[in-house]
Amino acid sequence: MYISFEDLVLFILICLAVVVGIFLIIALKHLIGLLKKLNRIVDTNKDDIDRTVQALPKTVSSIGDVADSLKDTSDKAGQVIGTIDGAVTTTVETVNDTSDNVYEIIKVAGLIAKFISDAFRKDDDDR
16 A cells, blocks of 8 residues: 555645635634624723714714814905015105105204304404
């Protein structure tokens, strides 16, 4: 009696199939246990899950409203900044013009004071 190569390959394939089957059975057992735990968790928190799912549309709507409000607020802030920028520019120009005018007045007053001072010196020199 001898063992042919085909019989040996067939025996090895059957052994591998049995091992793979055992691993599959163990994996399915663990998967079923995991699904049972998950089912218990969902059953325990069913009310909370239902409340959350019911509140979800309102929450999404509120988020949309907040986003719109934020956009409007940022637009208004941009307009205010533009207005402030314009007002500051106008104020700086006015101050600049005013300081130029004050400078000219002081310059003219200095020239008048010099003229008067020179006039009195000439009177003192003539005596």
